[in-house]
Amino acid sequence: MSPGLLARAEHAVKAPVWGCQMCGQCVLHSTGLTCPMTCPKQLRNGPCGGVRANGHCEVKPEMRCVWVKAYERSERLPVWRGHLDHLHPPVNHALEGDSAWSNLVSGRDRQTPAGWMASPDVAA
Amino acid sequence: MSLLEGKLARREFVVTAEVPVIDAGGQDEIERQLAPMREYVDAFNATDNPSAHAHCSPLAVSIGLRQAGVEPIMQLACRDRNRLALESDLVGAAMHGIENVCCLTGDDVTAGDEPESKRVFDLDGVQLIKLARVLDGGRYLSGRPLTPAPHFFAGAVENPSAPPLEYRVRRAAKKAAAGARFLQLQLCYRTELLERFMMTAHDTGLSARIALIPSICILRSVDGMRFVASSVPGIDVPPSYVDRVAQAADAEDECFEIAYELATHAMAQPGVAGLHFISFRRDAGIAKLCRRLGIKPQHESESHGHRPSVALG
Numbered sequence: 001m002s003p004g005l006l007a008r009a010e011h012a013v014k015a016p017v018w019g020c021q022m023c024g025q026c027v028l029h030s031t032g033l034t035c036p037m038t039c040p041k042q043l044r045n046g047p048c049g050g051v052r053a054n055g056h057c058e059v060k061p062e063m064r065c066v067w068v069k070a071y072e073r074s075e076r077l078p079v080w081r082g083h084l085d086h087l088h089p090p091v092n093h094a095l096e097g098d099s100a101w102s103n104l105v106s107g108r109d110r111q112t113p114a115g116w117m118a119s120p121d122v123a124a
Numbered sequence: 125m126s127l128l129e130g131k132l133a134r135r136e137f138v139v140t141a142e143v144p145v146i147d148a149g150g151q152d153e154i155e156r157q158l159a160p161m162r163e164y165v166d167a168f169n170a171t172d173n174p175s176a177h178a179h180c181s182p183l184a185v186s187i188g189l190r191q192a193g194v195e196p197i198m199q200l201a202c203r204d205r206n207r208l209a210l211e212s213d214l215v216g217a218a219m220h221g222i223e224n225v226c227c228l229t230g231d232d233v234t235a236g237d238e239p240e241s242k243r244v245f246d247l248d249g250v251q252l253i254k255l256a257r258v259l260d261g262g263r264y265l266s267g268r269p270l271t272p273a274p275h276f277f278a279g280a281v282e283n284p285s286a287p288p289l290e291y292r293v294r295r296a297a298k299k300a301a302a303g304a305r306f307l308q309l310q311l312c313y314r315t316e317l318l319e320r321f322m323m324t325a326h327d328t329g330l331s332a333r334i335a336l337i338p339s340i341c342i343l344r345s346v347d348g349m350r351f352v353a354s355s356v357p358g359i360d361v362p363p364s365y366v367d368r369v370a371q372a373a374d375a376e377d378e379c380f381e382i383a384y385e386l387a388t389h390a391m392a393q394p395g396v397a398g399l400h401f402i403s404f405r406r407d408a409g410i411a412k413l414c415r416r417l418g419i420k421p422q423h424e425s426e427s428h429g430h431r432p433s434v435a436l437g
Contacts, residue, residue, distance in 0.1 A: 045248050118258070121303075
């Protein structure tokens with residue numbers, strides 16, 4: 001299957017279910033199967049401080065905060081629960097529009113900037 | 125090592141405060157804003173287009189604060205800059221001797237007076253903390269060497285009263301893992317939520333690893349309180365506070381009393397490392413509140429600038 005066709009097939013599956021934005025580096029499994037790219041700020045590491053008291057979005061008051069949903073769903077998932085605490089690297093904008101499935105297989109979705117890789121997280 | 129880093133390393137109680145936004149007036153304006161409170165404050169936050177309103181840049185104000193002889197905490201938000209601009213501002217800050225940085229995601233552009241702006245958010249707040257750590261390690265994000273490596277004392281913010289409440293301490297822990305050494309907490313008018321946050325942080329050992337600094341705001345009118353209640357993202361003000369100010373004979377006095385009560389409550393929490401003050405009054409509200417709380421001005425402290433510890437849990 002050509003890369004373009006694979007991306008279209010992936011979008012056809014993921015857009016109706018998760019509102020997939022085709023970032024090309026899917027992290028759904030670590031965010032309670034909630035796409036963080038549907039957050040208006042496209043945050044990859046948890047909710048901002050602007051979440052309303054009713055759990056709705058600072059930017060779109062009619063929408064529940066994506067990360068409130070991600071937290072609730074990740075707590076209910078039998079697997080990947082602790083993944084919500086993973087520190088996700090910056091989005092690689094060069095992968096936008098790619099098939100994340102293809103990038104998963106090739107490992108391109110896990111390539112992070114060399115400086116980021118050279119700086120380990122602080123141990124708890 | 126900055127004064128703030130040193131005091132927190134010695135587990136001395138710290139006082140930080142927000143410099144009111146600067147638009148014009150040069151160095152004189154910075155000196156004028158500092159004058160009523162500088163005696164009580166260890167480090168001053170230079171804000172970064174707060175509530176998505178444009179003002180003088182945090183780097184420029186931080187340089188001005190250094191010239192005024194006080195220590196800056198340069199706030200940096202992800203809303204207006206991509207990673208290249210964030211890196212250059214951090215390296216630029218280091219060039220001018222600014223070490224304390226406070227890394228924020230930032231209010232959305234829709235919170236401000238230019239909502240038609242493009243929102244950037246190339247990085248998020250947690251990634252920005254890690255970026256400061258990467259630079260501190262002597263590299264740009266790409267891996268290109270940065271020699272000699274600058275030193276940053278990086279911090280961030282967290283909001284104890286925004287959902288998902290059960291997750292907020294875990295998010296704070298994530299910021300510690302990214303390299304944050306202090307967290308200035310968002311204003312919290314729901315005291316039970318601050319208690320819950322501080323207790324969980326204490327029980328999980330987080331407050332031993334990262335300095336937690338609750339924020340206190342001194343308002344001066346019922347309109348100001350209604351504005352905070354309705355227009356500042358992520359702040360939940362119980363109606364009882366608004367009613368108190370609305371019914372008070374002197375609204376400004378009542379606002380001060382509320383700030384005093386909240387500050388006293390915050391100082392009594394386990395693991396509190398200091399307080400962060402924001403004042404919307406034109407007078408010396410922060411100095412007055414510090415005196416009432418028993419916080420001494422720096423020239424009266426036991427050793428120069430080294431205030432004895434207060435209420436460390």
